[in-house]
Amino acid sequence: MEQATRRTTIADVAKAAGVSKAAVSFAFNTPERLSADTVSRIRDIATTLDYRPDPVARMLAQRRTWTIGLLTPQGLDVIFTNPYFGEFSAGVATAAEAAGMAIQFISPLHGSLTRAVDRASVDGVIAVGLGAEHPEVGQIRRSGIPFVVVDSTALRDEPGVTVDDEGGAALAARHLLELGHRRFLVIGIEPPSASDRAEPTGVTARRLGGYRAALAPAGIELDDEAIVVGPASLEGGIEALRRAWARGSRPTAVLAMSDAMAIGAMRAARELGLRVPRDLSIVGFDDLDLAQYTDPPLTTVHQPIRRKGQEAVRLLLAGGRHRDEEPSEQQLLATRLVVRGSTARASSGPEGVVDDGR
Amino acid sequence: MEQATRRTTIADVAKAAGVSKAAVSFAFNTPERLSADTVSRIRDIATTLDYRPDPVARMLAQRRTWTIGLLTPQGLDVIFTNPYFGEFSAGVATAAEAAGMAIQFISPLHGSLTRAVDRASVDGVIAVGLGAEHPEVGQIRRSGIPFVVVDSTALRDEPGVTVDDEGGAALAARHLLELGHRRFLVIGIEPPSASDRAEPTGVTARRLGGYRAALAPAGIELDDEAIVVGPASLEGGIEALRRAWARGSRPTAVLAMSDAMAIGAMRAARELGLRVPRDLSIVGFDDLDLAQYTDPPLTTVHQPIRRKGQEAVRLLLAGGRHRDEEPSEQQLLATRLVVRGSTARASSGPEGVVDDGR
DNA sequence: GCGGTTTAGCAAACCGGTTTAGCGGACCGT
DNA sequence: ACGGTCCGCTAAACCGGTTTGCTAAACCGC
Numbered sequence: 001m002e003q004a005t006r007r008t009t010i011a012d013v014a015k016a017a018g019v020s021k022a023a024v025s026f027a028f029n030t031p032e033r034l035s036a037d038t039v040s041r042i043r044d045i046a047t048t049l050d051y052r053p054d055p056v057a058r059m060l061a062q063r064r065t066w067t068i069g070l071l072t073p074q075g076l077d078v079i080f081t082n083p084y085f086g087e088f089s090a091g092v093a094t095a096a097e098a099a100g101m102a103i104q105f106i107s108p109l110h111g112s113l114t115r116a117v118d119r120a121s122v123d124g125v126i127a128v129g130l131g132a133e134h135p136e137v138g139q140i141r142r143s144g145i146p147f148v149v150v151d152s153t154a155l156r157d158e159p160g161v162t163v164d165d166e167g168g169a170a171l172a173a174r175h176l177l178e179l180g181h182r183r184f185l186v187i188g189i190e191p192p193s194a195s196d197r198a199e200p201t202g203v204t205a206r207r208l209g210g211y212r213a214a215l216a217p218a219g220i221e222l223d224d225e226a227i228v229v230g231p232a233s234l235e236g237g238i239e240a241l242r243r244a245w246a247r248g249s250r251p252t253a254v255l256a257m258s259d260a261m262a263i264g265a266m267r268a269a270r271e272l273g274l275r276v277p278r279d280l281s282i283v284g285f286d287d288l289d290l291a292q293y294t295d296p297p298l299t300t301v302h303q304p305i306r307r308k309g310q311e312a313v314r315l316l317l318a319g320g321r322h323r324d325e326e327p328s329e330q331q332l333l334a335t336r337l338v339v340r341g342s343t344a345r346a347s348s349g350p351e352g353v354v355d356d357g358r
Numbered sequence: 359m360e361q362a363t364r365r366t367t368i369a370d371v372a373k374a375a376g377v378s379k380a381a382v383s384f385a386f387n388t389p390e391r392l393s394a395d396t397v398s399r400i401r402d403i404a405t406t407l408d409y410r411p412d413p414v415a416r417m418l419a420q421r422r423t424w425t426i427g428l429l430t431p432q433g434l435d436v437i438f439t440n441p442y443f444g445e446f447s448a449g450v451a452t453a454a455e456a457a458g459m460a461i462q463f464i465s466p467l468h469g470s471l472t473r474a475v476d477r478a479s480v481d482g483v484i485a486v487g488l489g490a491e492h493p494e495v496g497q498i499r500r501s502g503i504p505f506v507v508v509d510s511t512a513l514r515d516e517p518g519v520t521v522d523d524e525g526g527a528a529l530a531a532r533h534l535l536e537l538g539h540r541r542f543l544v545i546g547i548e549p550p551s552a553s554d555r556a557e558p559t560g561v562t563a564r565r566l567g568g569y570r571a572a573l574a575p576a577g578i579e580l581d582d583e584a585i586v587v588g589p590a591s592l593e594g595g596i597e598a599l600r601r602a603w604a605r606g607s608r609p610t611a612v613l614a615m616s617d618a619m620a621i622g623a624m625r626a627a628r629e630l631g632l633r634v635p636r637d638l639s640i641v642g643f644d645d646l647d648l649a650q651y652t653d654p655p656l657t658t659v660h661q662p663i664r665r666k667g668q669e670a671v672r673l674l675l676a677g678g679r680h681r682d683e684e685p686s687e688q689q690l691l692a693t694r695l696v697v698r699g700s701t702a703r704a705s706s707g708p709e710g711v712v713d714d715g716r
Numbered sequence: 717g718c719g720g721t722t723t724a725g726c727a728a729a730c731c732g733g734t735t736t737a738g739c740g741g742a743c744c745g746t
Numbered sequence: 747a748c749g750g751t752c753c754g755c756t757a758a759a760c761c762g763g764t765t766t767g768c769t770a771a772a773c774c775g776c
Contacts, residue, residue, distance in 0.1 A: 007501060009732055020756045025734060035754060050500065055479040056417045057732035060761050065414060066477075076451035076461075080444045081647070093434035097467065102477070103434075104462065109455065119424075119460070121413040142408065143365060234651055267651050289439070293592055293625050295653045367762055378726045383764060393724060415762035418731050 008051045017045045028053065059121070068096055068316060069122035071106045071113075071140075071147075073130060073191075079107060082233070083260065083288045084305060085128075088150075091309025092126060099317055114139060124316045126150060126309075131202055148315045150308060151203055159319050161311045161331040165203055168301035168335030169210025169255070172283045175299070175337055176253040177218050180346040181281060185251035186211060186222055187240045187261050188229040204229070207257050207285065225249065230261065237264020238271075245272055252280060252346045259284035259291050259300055266294065266342065277344035287338055296341030303335045366409045375403045386411065417479070426454055426674060427480035429464040429471075429498075429505075431488060431549075437465060440591070441618065441646050442663060443486075446508075449667025450484060457675055472497060482674045484508060484667075489560055506673045508666060509561055517677050519669045519689040523561060526659035526693030527568025527613070530641045533657070533695055534611040535576050538704040539639060543609035544569060544580055545598045545619050546587040562587070565615050565643065583607065588619065595622020603630055610638060610704045617642040617649050617658055624652065624700065635702035645696055654699030661693045 014021045019042060026033045027042040034042075059065045070092060072079055079085045089103070096103050106125070109116035113136050117125075125140055125147035140147050141158075149160040176184065189204050212222060228244045230236035237260060244251075245268075254269075256262035262284030266276050274280045276296060284291060284300035291298040311331050319329070372379045377400060384391045385400035392400075417423045428450060430437055437443045447461070454461050464483070467474035471494050475483075483498055483505035498505050499516075507518040534542070547562050570580060586602045588594035595618060602609075603626075612627075614620035620642030624634050632638045634654060642649060645660035669689050677687075 010734095011732075021733075022735080022757080023755065026755085029734080033754080038754080052476045052501075054418075054732055055477055056414060056423060057761090058734075059414045059479075060412075060418050060763085061732080061734040063761065076455065077448040080448040080451060081441070082444075083439070083441070086438045086440075086444060089438040090435040093438060093463075097434065102462070104460070105451075118410045119413055121417075143410075234647070263651065270653070289592070293621065295628070368764095369762075379763080380727080380765080381725060384725085387764080391724080396724075412762055415731090416764075418733085419762080419764040421731065 007054070008049045010051070010053065013042065013046050013049055013051045016049060017042050065121045065123050066100060067102045067104050067122045068092075068313065069104050069106045069117075069120050069125040071117070071125050071127040071130065071136070073113060073134065074107065076105060076107045078233075079105065083290060084232070084258065084286055087288065087305040088128065088309045091306035092313055093309075094306075095310040095313035099313065101313075117143075124148075124319075126312045126316060127152075128312075129203065146316060146319045148312050148319065150312050153206065159315045159329045159331075161308055161315060161333065163303045163308065163333045164335045165206035166210035166213065168285065168303065168337070169207040169257075170214035171210075171335070171337040172255055172285070172301050173211045173214035175339065176255070176281060176283065176343065177214065177220075179253075179281065179343060181253035182218075182220065182346070183251045183253070184211075184215070184220065184222065184226055185241070185244050185249055185254045186227045187237060187244075187254060187256040187265055188227055189232045189257045189261070190229040190236070204257060211255055226251075232258045232260055234260050234264040234267070237261030238268040239264075241265040241268035241272075253343070254280060254282045256282060256284050259286040259288045259298060262298055262300065262342070263290070263294055266298070277342050278347065281343040281346070283337075283343055291338075292340065294342070299340045299343040300338055301335050302338045304333050308333060365412070366407045368409070368411065371400065371404050371407055371409045374407060375400050423479045423481050424458060425460045425462050425480045426450075426671065427462050427464045427475075427478050427483040429475070429483050429485040429488065429494070431471060431492065432465065434463060434465045436591075437463065441648060442590070442616065442644055445646065445663040446486065446667045449664035450671055451667075452664075453668040453671035457671065459671075475501075482506075482677075484670045484674060485510075486670075487561065504674060504677045506670050506677065508670050511564065517673045517687045517689075519666055519673060519691065521661045521666065521691045522693045523564035524568035524571065526643065526661060526695070527565040527615075528572035529568075529693070529695040530613055530643070530659050531569045531572035533697065534613070534639060534641065534701065535572065535578075537611075537639065537701060539611035540576075540578065540704070541609045541611070542569075542573070542578065542580065542584055543599070543602050543607055543612045544585045545595060545602075545612060545614040545623055546585055547590045547615045547619070548587040548594070562615060569613055584609075590616045590618055592618050592622040592625070595619030596626040597622075599623040599626035599630075611701070612638060612640045614640060614642045617644040617646045617656060620656055620658065620700070621648070621652055624656075635700050636705065639701040639704070641695075641701055649696075650698065652700070657698045657701040658696055659693050660696045662691050666691060 010021050010024050013024045023034060024042055027039045031039045070089065093103055104120055104122055106116050106120045109119065117136055117139055122145065125145055127137065127147055128150040129152060130137060130149060131152055149158050151162060153162055186208065188208065191202065215222065228240045230240040237256060240261060254265050256265055262282050265282055269276050269280050276282055284298050286305065287300045287302035291300050315329055315331065368379050368382050371382045381392060382400055385397045389397045428447065451461055462478055462480055464474050464478045467477065475494055475497055480503065483503055485505055486508040487510060488495060488507060489510055507516050509520060511520055544566065546566065549560065573580065586598045588598040595614060598619060612623050614623055620640050623640055627634050627638050634640055642656050642658035644663065645658045649656040649658050673687055673689065
């Protein structure tokens, strides 16, 4: 992978046009500093010579890369195949593009996120799903690059955008409660790497808090038996419900912390001979595009994923300007429950029984 | 978004260590050129000063960006939310990462792919789904950057990786034929931009060719009425089947050119009161992860999407070395039919009738 | 003690742009 | 005719690394 022929540089154009390098630069960047016909002469020659300014050289000189980094603790293979990240990235990408910025994914490189951050040349970073315990946060802050955090409430001193996870989760739980459900299974998201486990402020904890807050008034509490976790994927959801079932859980309703897991749970339920929602109600979280096309369509908590990405970009771009003056801006976006077909009135089993005792 | 404090440069480290800039550079890149203790001294000082070489400066000096570009005619918002691209990108990413390369998405910028190519600083390009008629191909070739094409057979003179679309499509059609189907609807992929329309060598054309080749021996030919196209998305599939139905098509089997469209078609079929596969058989193309989890599980043509991405990277990385000597390497990957639950024996209507005449 | 080879490190050129300070000439009013 | 201002452009410094001679000292055998 070697360059075949040397590409035309600004010096070539300058020589051909009989002007200085500066003039060529001006012709493209600040044409008002040159006379109109000099500009057009230079531009003509440039097109003839097929001159395209080297982006790297430009980055170095301007000390701007016109790139914003998307930092995630997950590897690229899971990022790209995860619909949630897909929608989020789409939001980031459109907003970034509108601002003339490119986006660069920063994911653990050979297992090290730190190394990946070093290699990345970006003007700003959007860190998604990173807790305070991640050393990379300090690394970035020290490097002086502006950044905003997404989906992590731990870093109150940094600008960030979050979603009302507690509220949304509570909505979901209350909905099931109203349908008469009393035996619940929570399918939770397992953090990507071991070091992230038991993070007290992560998405998982916040949603769990929401479930609990809604269930408590009804006298229901979620013990460890009522919670099962796994990777936030379809397979993870299948696995989770299977495991719970195998160890004796007999819920009438499932609170899944992601749509992917909810869909997986629907699938697993079918395998177990359960009809959704007749025998088992399932509510997800996220409201992916896909959620409306499942069979039955998935009842779920909607969160504005794309907008989250766009807001993150907005915050990042606005952030630097009044850096030290104002307190860092925190954005909290609303969630809402979307009732579709995967939830129904509880029918089987005696109501009020929280645990079927195996 | 301004840099707060100037980061430590190689000159700072050199001064602090009492050596030349070159020595610092050597200490990291070619430590064998320095004495062992000088190396460790420089490295210690570098860590103390929290020195991290500026990637951009390095790129400029080495004239390598350690980045490969992923060129697509679609916008980033569709790329990121499309499961096919997701899996493909995941393949590219893992292979690239293994080779120490980052990946950069190159998508139309303000509608212009040319502009996007100019802005991108990459060592090589993987162009996916680009036909010969795209001027960008010429642009890249002229710029001397190595590139490989994916999913386009038009550019035989460039290295590329393709999948046996004809063969796979034929398999799908024959499968339905064997189940007794005679009335077919093809749901095709519509090219992303108007200029790409009617590309004679695109994926759509190849798969259509496969269908036709398999159907012809049975005396069935696909006229325009039997073909409907739309964007390669779930919504596109829904829309397509609805449109076909509305204009009077009454097929017993659907040949969809992508799984997303097939899933959409399943959804639309249900809305129309058709049971899949009892009243309507559907076969997709791609074999996305998702395909095994639909209800019923989707019969589809499997293609090795991830591997396609990996092979593209391999070809790109190997490409430059023996550039002019060998003929450009072409890689053709096999497809196979995966029979699941969305296809069944044709039951309704008189067999042998190709068109129900409204 | 001498020429010849290594070794360790330096100075400077270079990558390809941007940006600042400044210069010569045209134009202006008086 | 003269000093001042404006216009159009240039020369050179700069961004932060890498890489290419090259040199001075150390090492070598004899």
